[in-house]
Amino acid sequence: MAEEFEPKIVAFLCKWCSSAGSDMAGVSRMEYPPNVVPIQVMCSGSVSPLYIFSAFNKGADGVLVSGCHPGDCHYIKGNYYARRRIHLVKKLLEFIGLEPQRFQMSWVSAAEATKYTQVIKEFVKELKPLGPQTKLRRNP
Amino acid sequence: MKTPETLSGEMMEKILEKRSLPSWVKKLDSWTVYAPRKDENERWNYDIAGSDSVGLDFTVTTLPAKALIFPQREIFLEFLKTAAENRETLEVKEVLPGEKPVVIFGVRPCDAKAISLLDKVFSGDFVDPYYWTRRKQTILVGLACGTPPWENCFCLSTEGSPHSEEGLDILLTDLGDRYFVKTLTENGEKLVNRAKDLFKEPRPEDKKKVKAVHAEAEKKIVRGIKGVKKDLAAKLRGMFDSPLWDEESMSCLRCGICTYLCPSCHCFDINDEVDSVSPLHGKRVRTWDNCQFPDFTMHSSGHNPRPDKASRLRQRLFHKFQYFVETYDKIMCTGCGRCVSLCPVGIDIIKVLDKVSDHGS
Amino acid sequence: MDHNVYIPKLAKIIQIKEEVGGARAIKTFRTVFTNGHGFDHRCGQCAMLSVFGKGESMISISSSPLVKDYLQFSILKMGRVTSALHEMEVGDLIGIRGPYGNGFPLDRWKGKKLLFIGGGIGLAPIWSVLQTALANKGEYGDLTLIYGARTSKDIVFKEELADLKNKMTVFLSIDVAEPGWEEFVGFVPQNVLDKKPAPANTIAITCGPPIMIKFVIKALKDLTFEDQQIYTTVENKMKCGIGKCGRCNIGLHYVCKDGPVYSWAELKRLPQEY
């Protein structure tokens, strides 16, 4: 059986919500694909577009930015700033022809362990048919 | 090349019908052939020539032929650190450009003359192996200028001409429906021998016409530098602290157009590019660099001997019209006009050099 | 094509001595070429040290050419490459290519008195020529060293300087007074004026931060030293080390190849761009 393509996802998880949500999923022994390389950030608002482009440049097949639901942000406004900035990054990447499925954003609160596993499962399912990301990747 | 050919080495003169150019290119199958190709914005650049579409009715390529011999990126070496039984081994592998014989069609005489200047820079007491590996595999087929590509050409002021042969292996001159082919080196002869049947002997009127085309081209060049090589170098030596540099560099944007597109500019940077951190694997890479960027000469302490635009414009002119002249007795500029035509704010070294000539007289 | 000038030879660090701690840390490294083939050098020449993955840095060789079994480099922690070197341990591998530069014309100074004037890390390029002169002391007049640093902690080669004192005249100085410091307090150029070395039959060699060199040369001129008696090294930014990449270009010279050692008579005629 040909070795099935396993996408590598770089996920920027906000420490207060999404990262806590993913910990909750782990503590509760929930099953979900191990494709995610989590990077914990203080707030989704602190995710610079440069991190996202750099992740694709270094070979990420998918990038996820996950933060608190609007209103839950520990710093009140971080996720609102993120919503605008990440939306612009998504539009730019689509404009130059990167598959839109490769770059996602989600709201996952500290209690939503199941949603976290759902987001990852869906993401992996969407990435598999696309194959490895070779467009923005730095060729070794 | 496979069969050792007997080459006379003397200069040959032939005629090639324009329509046989593609078949000549097709015969040159043991080389990678480059020729100018037009993009959607009427700008020309070298591209691998499909044998059917080769045409030489171009003006000037934005990137000079230098870019194929001294590329923007050149891998020097690869390093790999592997931890083997608690002892770290470091392997450093030299990466020389591969075996790739190249023929470049449509090289303007100013670009070819500039390559002969680069030949001087990259030899001497330290020979640059990367430059020479590519240079030795490259054959330059020049095309003399009929009409100057743009009105900022000034090759006549830099000891060159629209039909100078320096640095070229073959010089073609466009006679309308045919090219006058003049081989200048053994490599040139080799290319012609590869498709002998396509070439005919020149008729006497062809030879007369070539001289006429060359003379006509010279007359069409409208711009030139007033000063002559030696006088300019002497004048410049006394003008290091002149206010001229501040005035003329006021609008400079500190970008890299005038140097990256200059056929004779050769400054470079060397950096390590890391592909993976552990195990450490990466490459040491040379890339173009230029004296107009603010940090080109900055010490790691922050001290910068050339902190402002004036000192950098001065460096560009002094290096080309004084330092290189007093080192090699050659002007490190071949008057191609790229920096004058493509500078976003129109800094014009012909005007600046004329101000140098007028200084104090 | 013979040996590729850009490919460094591998060398192993056999000894690291921390000369100065803190933000302006200085360490002295001794290196040995791994597979035997190294190179000989002259006093005052430099070498391009490679930390793979970080880059290269031009460092003067501070060991005397008479020392055959290692090359010594004293390195001030300054940027990307030097910081990486400071994190290295004994046994680590680095790359070395060279030797580069013209070096001090020691053989032209036979029979002359030698006056060394150093500041901070500037003692490193002086050390190779000082040790060589010391080794064949008879061939030169008496040797004097005037060396200063910001604080007593910033003095390099502390032990070597201690035993150097009973072989030649050594005057030390620090910028600001400290308890227990009996020698000169003030900047190096002031120490030079204080000691008033006589210019007769003397060669002065000065290395250190550019600002110090400027005032030392002025002081020596006040003491009626001739331009061709004063030598210094120019520490321009260097990348290729073989006079091609354009960075260290001053006038007709490429400092990495035609320098870095210049007499003040030569340096004065170059454009003042260093």
Next chain:
Amino acid sequence: MAKIEDLKEEARKLLREGKIKYIIGYGTGSNGWMAGPVFIKNPEDVDKLVWDPTCVHNLSRFLVDEKRRKAREKQPDKRPVGIFVKGCDSRAIVVLLQEKFIERNDVYILGISCENGGVVDEHKLTRKLKGEKPKKIELSDNGQFVVTTGNGKVEFPVGELLAERCLECQANFPVISDILSGEKTKRPPEKPFGSIEKMERLSQADRWRFWKEQLNKCIRCYACRSVCPMCYCDECVVDSINLAVSADTTAEEKANKVKWVQRSAESSENFVYHFVRAIHLAGRCIDCGECERACPLDIPIRFLNKKLEKEAKELFGYEVGFDPAQPSLISSFKDEDPGDFIR
């Protein structure tokens, strides 16, 4: 008709009274038929100032140099700098004011209205003239471009030669000025984002093939960054080489600066450079089109900024360069910003 004469008169007066340090304006270029930036210090040189459809440069870029020079001088001359601006350039000054990069009294703005003209696109003109060399270009009263070449004059309807940015221009006359010459003609473009709508309709594969080929040409000469008035950072995050080093920068800071992008002009590195520049210009780029004009390889990088300008308008109702008191796009938000793309 916008008359340069009355602006010149004002310029002479200002210089004579020493009210301004110098004037940044347009003068006849020496390297062809395009005008070029000139810096006028004394009143007699004011005659060098010109105004014609080849005054393409966004002179507000030189306010960045002025600020850098003032920062280096020990006793800086605090008088304002006179500057000629078209409609688009004036919006760049509004953004520089909005970001507190300059103060209002740093500049004395001499505004010129393009009325129903604009600036010419070099390529369109050379293509139309088929090799003929243009000598002079003027905007006639009846809204035609009159081009004088080697053999006589030829007229073109304005629309055929106008630069793309002028076809999509949203400010024919300066939105901010101390003195204004010319009518305040309102000429809203019928398709403000026409050029990129064509691109958006392409398939994803075609768009990728287009951008891969275009950004592969980039040689990282940084002309697009150098010509842009908004790119005024002393240290560019995406430029692995330039470092704002001062005497007290520690070795750690220099050693630990992250190399986000390699210096090689490989397309993967070019993409990250151009993406970061586009995102850093979101809500700040006023579409003066200089980055695309300066690019020696003619890479259509203006499209990247125009796309983000369109998104800022459609998604967040954000318009650039009209109100100096407006918060910046990236550091503000609205509760009703769209979030349908978020899972």
